[in-house]
Amino acid sequence: MSLAEFLPEILLLAGALLIFLFDVLGRRRLELVGGVAALSLGGALLLVVADLGVSGLAAIRTVPAGSVDLPLAPSLYAFTSLGFVFQVTFLLAGLFVAVASLSRPSDEKGASVFFGLLLIATLGMMLVAVASDLIFLLLAIEVTSLSTYLLVAYPRRDERSLEAAMKFFIIGALSTALSFFGASLLFAAYGGTSFYALGPGVAFVGFPLLAEIGYGLLIAGLGFKVTAVPFHAWAVDVYDGAPTDVAAFLSGGSKKMGIFAFFLVFLGPILLLRSAPDALPATFGASLQLTLGILAVLTMTVGNVLALRQKEMKRMLAYSSISQAGYMLIGVAVGTYPAIAGAAFQVFAHVFMKTGAFLVVAAVAGLGVGPLIEDWKGLGAKRPALSVAFALMLLSLAGVPLTVGFVSKFVLFSAAVEAQGFYVWLAVAGLLNSALSVFYYARVLKAIFLDRPDPTSPVAGPLTGRIGLARSAVIAVAAVAIVGLGIYPGPVLSGISTAASHFVGIGA
């Protein structure tokens, strides 16, 4: 192992330590600590992207057909091209939130805690993207989880945040317990926890039932992270109670980490069992896919149906975030490389649409507008640029053409149709859900652009609050990316497709 391989991660860690050091020295100005956070996130992003640029995606190991890009010998970590794609996603989400948060009042309390924990949470996510051992993976997830519990609670005087953090922590602890219990059962069944050990060519120790139950427990444990229904109930309370910038990070970053963990843990059994059918009951791979498929449909439907009647903007976005997780799970359930590419692209796109949308919500709250959707009435006339950016984000979430959300859904659903059989129904469910989701997004757009503000609403007044340069810039970048990638997705999409094809081998 060479430390140079982990340069981006080290940069994040160093940034976090520097921030805490400043804190001890009493230098807590938001611009200073935020600047350090943004610089180390930006630097790490540049390093990862440069790495991709120098070695190229193709240079990373190509995997034989019918297998997964897993280490050839037991090891704790492995660099995969798909992992890099996810790292870019995580760093983007972190960077967006960090830069946008620079626009907050500079004497705000707890800035060093916020930015320091943001870096550590991102560090954990970076490690998840290179994990190749179940225990390493779960520990990396814990690094992120523990920091995000604290992130939710960092405004210590706010009871809502504290309550949200408590709920988050309790359900999180339960899920962690389930995951580790599952991992221990898998250890018993396979005699190892490296994904290498879970692969073919290693003697299967026995106890297939233990392995099956182990995977079931991991679905529940990791399902918490991706907010799969019915492991989702915490998410809305937490997104709602957490500071909005933290909610932006949770939905844009840490949930995506869960998706990648799903890829690592479940694609192995799904794909490998096709080539090594002796290991577990012959039907196991297929029934695992069926379970994940049902989970996906349940997640998108419940999320959408609940979003329909929400009156609060943040809660509506939280539920829509749950339904988006359902679309991403389609990629895991289908498991072919186009589907993985679709899910990875959706994850990537989600940073711009959902993280962006939460950042807009924070900006609008900063203007003094209330939390309800009806409080936003007439905003379109007062803040046209901000409103148009938000409209683009919502339209993209709804999957309207010429936005990146359309491209990702198109790829994902066509991949499901390509896979034939049961998976076609996943695409159908996804389509019907997309149609349903238009209703609640349209309602918001109507309020913003067509309705007049209530006379008592702040929107009817002069609306003098400032959004801040940094936050405006992030929102603008996200909006431009939504349209840019919607019109010209070519290079990014083909890069992600290549990465996905290397991850599972084209023959899968």
Added chain:
Amino acid sequence: MSVLTPLLAYAGLVPLLTFLSFVLVGFLGNRLKGLEWGGWIAVLLSGAAMVVGTLVAVAEMLSPGQYTDVSYTWLTVPGSPGTFPNGVSLVIGFLVDPLSALMLLVVTIVGFLVMLYSIGYMHHDHGLPRYYAELSLFLTAMTGLVLADNLLEFFLFWELVGVCSYFLIGFYYEKPSAASAAKEAFLVTRVGDVLFLLGIFIYFATYATAGGGAGWAASGFKFANGTQPFLGPLVGTNTPLLTVAGLMILGGAAGKSAQFPLHVWLPDAMEGPTTVSALIHAATMVAAGVYLLAVTSVFLGFTPDDQFAIVAIGGITCFFAATMAVVNTDIKRVVAYSTISQLGYMVLAVGAGVTMVGMYHLFTHAFFKALLFLAAGSVIHAVGTQDLFKMGGLRRTMPLTAGAFLVGALSLSGIFPFAGFFSKDDILGSVFQAAQAHPAYWPFFLLALATVFLTSYYIFRAWFLAFGGPAPRDASLPTAHEGPWVMRVPLIVLSGFAIAAGFFVFDPAFASLLPGAGVPPTYTATDLGLSAVSLGLAGSGIALSYTLWGNGRIAAAPTGIAAQMRTVLLNRYYFKVGYDWIGRRAVYTVARSADFVERYVIDGTIRGFEKLFSRGSDLLRRAQTGIVSDYAGYVVAGLVGVLLLILYVGPAIVQSMGGG
């Protein structure tokens, strides 16, 4: 080949020109008060689009049967080995073939005329930049749809057209009825859109299993490849899956073209400005459904079962909508119902296998229906009401409008030699022939035939009420006057088309845009007999209309009645003068029951869905207690569910599906 042939590659200019108009007017309109808030820019650019569109159509006529395709790959989904080795591409391209050239001609000409007319008609409204920008965007979407070279692109523009229609119906969004009409139109057509998309998916999956996926999917559902049609009709017999796919396409078309039972939105869409009704809800967008059926029948093909369903929907719609027009008192709604009815004729023709005859009617209908709407708009502009019973005698003050409406009415009624005569007669003749091979078509042929009578009756009723008689029945109406020249010119041009457009197909070059059986119409002894019957029916419709509503009748009772005209008493009055009460009764019953179906069954179903989801939402929300131990309970329950699925249910299902 001709000198114009190279122009075919530049058909994409048409949507680009109107898009330019959208951008210019949308961003600069507020500063262009002198140019009618950007209206003149829109007129100029849509005029340019019309010139290009016409030249393209002429070029296509001069090189009959040419397929010219210019396309770019937008995005490529990686493929899996086996079914789709080359992946699936989303291609954006412009295809000129006979059908799209014909549609391009219609859309750009009517589009330009309506834009010009708007300058006068909309002059006093607020929000004009928005109006011209949205109308330009609509023209972009519509011409993009017409020129789409593949099914997915077609769908994208189809959606964009729907969005524009939503905005334009709701143009007067401060009026609650306009806002709700816009919503209704959007929701109902969206039902159709989802069906359409499902249809595309089924075709996609079918091609994959048939082994054709490699080329077909890689090309991105393209209609044509280079200079040849790429997709041939793939069905001759009934296959359940393809039948379902065809029915889904029919569902999509029914939503857009307001066919039974998805017709409910169109009459309410009249809440939009009349110009919008003329362009979108008469000549172009509502015809897109018919165009979709035509494109599908040319490039994919319908199964016989599908064809029967299409014939049935078309036949029922054309009669059903006509009965509702008979009793309506709103000048725009009468014309709207007649649109639904005429679209029914076109659908009927496509279903009966004579696609090009349906398109022929689409072509003539676009002109005479736009004419009727613009003439109605001219009346509304002058007197400020849409209520027929308040009008009267307008032929004296608005002779040009009265003449234009008369030409439109004659054409709609199918009176020789107006345009509507040829195309409608062609449909009746062709369906008559088809019915001899498929006896199940007979009832729908008879409905279509009966509709001829109703059509001429209701449209002349409208004419007599508005233009006949000595003076307006509501004396408080302002004194009517003709509109400015920008409104008169479109009426004159469209009148010309409504008279002459029927003859175009007798020119072989023009007929090459409608390559198929039945165009141009032939006149055998049977055909002539049928023409005589339908002319007789149309004539008696006009005669009945005259007896009941004509000049003399109203002149005989000029006072006192005017105020009462709108009430049910009016109908009693006409009972006394010898109205054929059986016919009247029957018509009323049908109209009433149609109204019942519309109000309770269809609206009820839509509301039901809304309620269902709201209820579901409330129910699920109750689970969101905020109590953390409940959440832990869900996690445990979920875990149990997952384990059951993995260990027991999953394997059972997988085995029963024969997998492993």
